[in-house]
Amino acid sequence: MSQKPPSRVDLMRGSLDLLILRTLRHGPSHGHAIAKHIQRTSEELLQVETGSLYPALHRLEARGWLEASWELSDKGKRARYYRITPKGRSQLSAEQSKWEAFARAMGLLLKPSAGDAE
């Protein structure tokens, strides 16, 4: 479990919820596909641990941000599909703007400014 390539970034606390909501904005999906999508889109930098993915999915469902239903996957197997609710959408935009503000602040602080002698 611990032999990840060093280049990988560990998910920050709380950001997994945002990523799940964001992924589901494109349409309903099941747990495995959500994990794969996050991994692929982040160019394999982010690894979603199964141990935290499913508790997170169920937590979001319990809060009413997601809905779940059993459907057939594209390979014809029964899978639990999650879809985002209107409540989840407003949560997503709130989280997203919060995150963007944070990222911008971090970027401003870490970017070498004109005054730096380099």
Place this chain on the structure above:
Amino acid sequence: MTRFLRKLQWWLQRRRKEDELREELEFHLEEEREAREADGLADEAAWAARRELGNATLVREDTRATWSWVWLEQLAQDIRYGVRGMLKNRLFTALAALSLALGIGANTAIYSFMDAILLRSLPVADPASLVVLKWRSKVVSGGDATSVMRSMDGSTYADRSGMNAAIFPFPAFERLRPVSETVLSSLFAHKQTGGVNVIVDGEAELARGEYVSGDFFGGLEVRPAAGRLIEPYDDRAGATAVAVLSLGYSRRRFGDAASAIGRTMIVNSLPFTVVGVAPEEFFGVDPAAAPQLYLPMHAAPQLQARSFHTVDFLDANYYWVEMMGRLKPGIGLGEAQAALAGPFAQWVASTATKDGERANLPVLRLDEGAAGLDSLRRQYSKPLYVLLTMVGLILAIACANTASLLLARSEARTREMTIRLSLGAGRFCIVRQLLTESVLLAALGGAVGVAIAVAGIRLLTRLLANGQEGFTVRAELNWHVLAVALAFRVSVACCSAWLPRCRRVVQP
């Protein structure tokens, strides 16, 4: 509230929900395996997928935590398992619980007695502000010609500094009462009557009485259970002879408290009218005495006049009255003592007629009165401490016994623990299970311990009463002590037996 409903809903259909959760994870595993096979790792695909998922049971449990009362479920599970284990090892359980019960029971019984005798406060309002008046004189003597205490009725005791007592002449009480008004909100006197003959409806019976001054009940701030209590106007020469009964005595002689009011009873052939009943918890000021009836102080000369030897109650050299007072708010014990000692010394000097008497005058001092008078404490405190020490040692032995029993069993259970660990039980999970088991054992021991404590208190009452009629210490089961003893045993059991195992579990 919605959270509660959600959890309730999950709980109601938990079987189906659990199956769904399992199926969801199965699906994930399957997908992962296929994805890895597609990447060309066919041999290891299933294994790698499983490894990536990690501890499947743990994932399921973490997920379930959103939906249900996990701790409650786990507690129920632990208890079920613990009870099964206890039933399987009946001998072990019986031995451990019994030793636990004996330790807890014996300790609780003794402590309850110590509490009743040594620690309990008088059942009156604000007992901390009560003071007892005492004196000390240098020479240990009893009524000989060299002291002003020419005759005494009451208990004295000698220690290294001389003779101590809490009895005074009645004139001393009358002298101190006006003086004390600056430091005490009330000063009152009382004295046991000894056995008196009480006739109610032609039936005679010996009873324990107490003479009380007019502001005895007022000073102690006791409220009557029925009628009224003795007031200052009852306690003067020529007043109507009235009596106040204890609740227990009123029930026994008159059926109940209310119907005793206004009745007449003959005490040592003098008629007294019952005007009131003291509250149930009130036992007078001496836990050893517990009077059944209270009579005004001024009835003493008349009652005693009917007995064989007559004494002059107003004699300044006859020591018999006991005194208590209540400190005014903000006044300390030392302050009150300083205010009263001077007038008393002055008064007592005036009662001395010879040089030998003047050289050995009693000196007034004040003691805390919260626990009442201390005759019982002096009498029984030493045997009780000895008993307590012994029982404490027995408790320690019993603890060691239980500990070694548990230790032996923990050795036998190493295998079980290892299996549970390898099946994916969290370490906290196992430690919690062990703690649950020890608490179960302690609860069983505690339940039996309560029974033993109750029986022990009964036995001790009989032992301490030693055939004395009217022994009135009522020790009640002390729940604080029980809880402390139980907690102590549980912690000992946990530390001595579980700690070695916890260590092994935590660092395998």
